[in-house]
Amino acid sequence: MGEVERRIVIVGGSAAGLRCACRLVRLRPSWSITVVEEREAFSYAACGLPYVVAGDIEEVDALRRTADGTVRDAAYFAAVKGVTVHPGTRATAIDVGAQLLAVVDRDGTARELPWDELVLATGATPRRLPGQPSHPRVCTFHVAEDAAPLYRQLAQGRIGHVAIIGAGLVGCELAEALRALWGARVTLLEAAAAPLPGVVDDEIGAVVAAVLRRNGVELRCRATVTAIEVADDSVVIRTPAETVSADVAIVAIGVAPAVDLAIAAGVALGPTGAIAVDGHLATSAPGVWAVGDCAEVRHAVTGEAAYLPLGSLANRQGRTLANVLAGREDSFPPVTGAVAVKVFDCNVAAAGITRAAARARGNVARSVWISAHDCAHYWPEAKEIAVHLVYEPVTERVLGVQVVGEGEAAKRADVAAQLIARRATLSELGQLEHSYAPPYAPAVEPLAVAAWVAQNQEDGIIACSPLENLAGEAVLDVRHADERQERPLAGGGTTALPLEELRARGEELGKGPWMAVCERGTRAAETLRWLQAHGRYARYLGGGLRLRAMADGGRT
Numbered sequence: 001m002g003e004v005e006r007r008i009v010i011v012g013g014s015a016a017g018l019r020c021a022c023r024l025v026r027l028r029p030s031w032s033i034t035v036v037e038e039r040e041a042f043s044y045a046a047c048g049l050p051y052v053v054a055g056d057i058e059e060v061d062a063l064r065r066t067a068d069g070t071v072r073d074a075a076y077f078a079a080v081k082g083v084t085v086h087p088g089t090r091a092t093a094i095d096v097g098a099q100l101l102a103v104v105d106r107d108g109t110a111r112e113l114p115w116d117e118l119v120l121a122t123g124a125t126p127r128r129l130p131g132q133p134s135h136p137r138v139c140t141f142h143v144a145e146d147a148a149p150l151y152r153q154l155a156q157g158r159i160g161h162v163a164i165i166g167a168g169l170v171g172c173e174l175a176e177a178l179r180a181l182w183g184a185r186v187t188l189l190e191a192a193a194a195p196l197p198g199v200v201d202d203e204i205g206a207v208v209a210a211v212l213r214r215n216g217v218e219l220r221c222r223a224t225v226t227a228i229e230v231a232d233d234s235v236v237i238r239t240p241a242e243t244v245s246a247d248v249a250i251v252a253i254g255v256a257p258a259v260d261l262a263i264a265a266g267v268a269l270g271p272t273g274a275i276a277v278d279g280h281l282a283t284s285a286p287g288v289w290a291v292g293d294c295a296e297v298r299h300a301v302t303g304e305a306a307y308l309p310l311g312s313l314a315n316r317q318g319r320t321l322a323n324v325l326a327g328r329e330d331s332f333p334p335v336t337g338a339v340a341v342k343v344f345d346c347n348v349a350a351a352g353i354t355r356a357a358a359r360a361r362g363n364v365a366r367s368v369w370i371s372a373h374d375c376a377h378y379w380p381e382a383k384e385i386a387v388h389l390v391y392e393p394v395t396e397r398v399l400g401v402q403v404v405g406e407g408e409a410a411k412r413a414d415v416a417a418q419l420i421a422r423r424a425t426l427s428e429l430g431q432l433e434h435s436y437a438p439p440y441a442p443a444v445e446p447l448a449v450a451a452w453v454a455q456n457q458e459d460g461i462i463a464c465s466p467l468e469n470l471a472g473e474a475v476l477d478v479r480h481a482d483e484r485q486e487r488p489l490a491g492g493g494t495t496a497l498p499l500e501e502l503r504a505r506g507e508e509l510g511k512g513p514w515m516a517v518c519e520r521g522t523r524a525a526e527t528l529r530w531l532q533a534h535g536r537y538a539r540y541l542g543g544g545l546r547l548r549a550m551a552d553g554g555r556t
Contacts, residue, residue, distance in 0.1 A: 006031045008325065009101050009115040011091045011261065013037030014046070015311050016292025017121030019318025020325075021083045027326035034113060035077075035085045036103055041144055042087055043072040047311050049147045050170065053154070054177030060144045094118065094265035096285045117287050117325055120262055120275060121318070124255035124293035124309050129165070129225055137235040138228055138249045141170055153248070154182045161185040163237050163246035165225050166253040167195035172208065172343045174250060175217045180344070187218040187244050189237065194221055199339060200402045201354045203369060203466055203543075204388050206551035207404045211346040220244075255309050257294045270296040272307035279331040281321045289325070291317040300334035300421040301353045301399055302361065308337045338417035340410040347385075349413035352400030352420045355390045366393050368453045368463045369543035371520040372446040374407030376438035383407030386547045389429075389450040393458060396426040401447065405550070412447055426451045426458075453525070461528050463542035464515065466551055473515040476538070478502065478523050479545075487545055489517070499523045502530055514538040519546050 008024060010017045013035050025033045044063040051057045064072050074085040088106030095102070101113045126140035140146055153159045162178050164171045167190035178184040190197070194205025195212065212219045220239070227238040228249060237244045257274035259267075268284035270276035275283055275290040279298075283290050293309035295317070313335055323330035340349040358365035368389050373382040385405035391398050401416035403409035419429055430451035436443055457463055470489070477484060478499040497505060499518070514531060516524035516538055524540035531538040541548065 006116045007114060008033050008117050008119065009113050010035045010119040010121055011101070012119075012121030012123055012292065012294075013039075013042035013085055013087070014121065014123050014292065014314070016123075016314035016318040016321075017119065018043055018077070018083070018085075019315045020119055020121065020291060020322045021318075022077075022081045023319050023322035024325055025082045027322060027328070029082065033083045035083060036089045036091050036101070036113070037085060037087050038090045039143070039145075040088050040106075042085070043077075044144060045311070046143065049141065049144065050173035050177050052147050053151055053174065053181075055181040060147060063144070091122075091261055094261060094267075094285075094288070096265055096288060099287060115287070117289065119321065120267070120283070120288065120290040120294055121292045121314075122258040122261060122294045125258050126251065127253045127256050129228065129251055129253065131227065132251060133228055133230050135230045135235075137230050137247070138251065140251050141174060142255065150248070150250075154178070154184065159184060159247045161187070161246040161248075163187045163189065163235070163244050163249045165189050165237065165249060165251045167192075167197075167212075167219065167221075168252060168254060169196070169199070169339070169341045171250075171252040172196065172212070172341060174252065175212060176215070176342070176344050179216055185218070185246075186216070187220065187237075187246060188212065189220050189223040189225060189239065189244070191224045192221065195219070195343075196341070196348065198354065198357070199341075199350050200348065200404070201356055201367070201388060201390070203367075203547075203551060204348070204350075204386070204402045204404045206467060207386065207547075208343055208346065208348060210551060211343050215344045255293065257307065257309075259294055262290070262294070270305045272296050272305055274307045276305070279333075280324045281317060281332055289321055291321050297332070298334040299353070300336050300423075301358075303334070306335075306337070308335060310337070310339065312338070334421065336417040336420045338413050340413060345406055346404060347406065347409035348402075348404050349409040350400065350402040351413045351417035352390065352398065354400055354402070358390060358392075358399050363399075364393055365390055365399055366454070366457065367391075367465070367542070368450060368457055369466055369521070369547055370446060370450050370453055371543045371546040372449060373442060374405070374409075374411075374446075375440055376442050379438045381439070384546065384550075385409055385412070385446065386543055386550060387412065387446050387450045389447075389454055391426060391454050396455075396458065398424050398426065398429055398451075401450070416447060426454050430455065453521075456525060460532065461525050462539045463521070463525075464539050466541060466543045466547040468515075468541060470515065470517075470541075474510075474512060476509070476514045476516045476524075476527065478516060478518050478527050483519055487519075487549065489545075499527060502527060506530060506534060509536060511535065512537045516540040518544050520544040521547075 077083040093102040223239045229236040274296040292314040299306040338351040383406040385407040388402040390400040434445040475494040516527040518524040521544035
């Protein structure tokens with residue numbers, strides 16, 4: 001006898017839903033796989049939309065093409081994948097008991113689709129501000145339909161000033177797109193203390209802020225929007241500190257899971273507001289599953305439910321669920337939320353949780369910072385990076401890693417993500433093995449250096465934030481004379497004593513407390529060893545004056 005055919009209906013034609021469909025039809029070719037998608041245009045890489053506006057990608061349709069140039073439309077999925085996709089078809093209700101999905105076609109025809117297994121891949125919708133007006137001058141940036149009118153108006157010269165509300169991943173990418181290609185005036189409003197809140201801590205956020213401002217973005221942090229008002233020829237954004245008038249306002253404050261269909265069907269939500277799923281991606285309703293931006297994940301660091309709407313996770317969830325539905329042993333593991341973003345000439349990447357998030361949960365979390373190069377420092381193309389390592393002092397477990405700079409950042413976050421997911425300690429991170437050749441990496445991987453610095457901190461070599469206020473500190477500058485001349489320290493209270501002269505002249509120093517500084521932090525940390533061995537109390541500036549300069553735009 002042949003294989004018993006089953007009917008799988010998937011709601012949502014984006015990364016998770018289509019990945020599940022295409023994998024499942026390969027594993028069970030006799031099954032009926034149907035995808036219901038509300039939009040006419042689907043299966044495009046939404047993360048590429050800012051780069052369409054930036055001109056890096058010539059047209060939106062490029063995001064829908066395969067590597068060989070074929071457009072992924074309904075005909076493609078039918079002919080190549082064996083998957084039936086119904087574009088322009090809206091799912092309106094789920095009858096779990098009868099196993100029926102009510103839909104409305106593009107012509108208004110209502111009908112029902114029977115299913116044996118139902119997959120919710122309904123994605124997410126842009127968050128809105130309270131009282132946000134519905135007007136062409138106030139828009140979000142989430143789907144292709146958002147990018148097209150923005151690009152058209154920019155090309156026609158009808159937009160000169162854009163206010164972006166939210167300096168998250170999309171807000172920062174759009175700020176670059178609007179400035180770099182179009183030369184538009186950009187005001188970027190962020191309620192938090194620094195850009196990319198939740199992704200990086202303030203020290204790394206300060207570096208991103210400096211990059212944005214250096215490239216002409218008018219960044220306003222701690223700027224909570226209280227009102228948006230639309231006039232005939234402008235939009236006005238009000239904050240407690242100022243009023244910004246622009247041609248267009250883009251609200252980029254994140255997304256919320258699209259769960260109305262699930263709620264109406266009695267499917268349980270989790271604490272994040274997304275659909276609760278188990279390790280096999282099953283919901284609380286029998287025969288109903290959920291994947292992608294509408295579903296929760298389990299965070300590897302906290303062990304708790306998390307909402308991380310990332311395309312990388314959505315694709316993996318889709319494949320995992322296909323394996324499960326096909327009867328294979330598989331489950332979706334806890335995740336670290338690894339993410340990367342390009343902000344002008346700066347690369348930012350992170351994995352795990354921030355120090356702020358750890359402390360908000362009641363965890364004791366400590367930080368160290370290093371300044372390094374992404375390959376051998378003597379290699380002609382070596383680029384600067386800075387690493388911020390967050391860890392738990394008692395267990396020495398690595399909680400998070402953040403990397404920023406012109407050099408290779410994503411590689412470090414990717415490696416860190418694998419270790420964090422496996423509850424690695426500082427010792428394990430310090431023993432990280434990496435491929436080494438001068439064009440590709442330093443002889444000692446910066447992640448390992450950061451782990452050693454953290455271990456040294458647990459031995460009493462205390463690193464202070466690169467944003468530390470040095471006013472009133474007894475600063476011991478152990479740099480060379482030419483370094484001090486090139487990057488002088490502002491203010492008094494500084495004693496210059498190069499590290500090479502410390503052993504010979506160190507007895508001249510008072511008891512402290514001292515704040516040791518150098519360019520990258522390495523010599524300052526070495527200085528602490530000597531000072532502490534000789535009865536002086538001292539700390540040092542983490543990441544050195546290089547990282548401090550990156551964070552304040554070159555001013556110390």
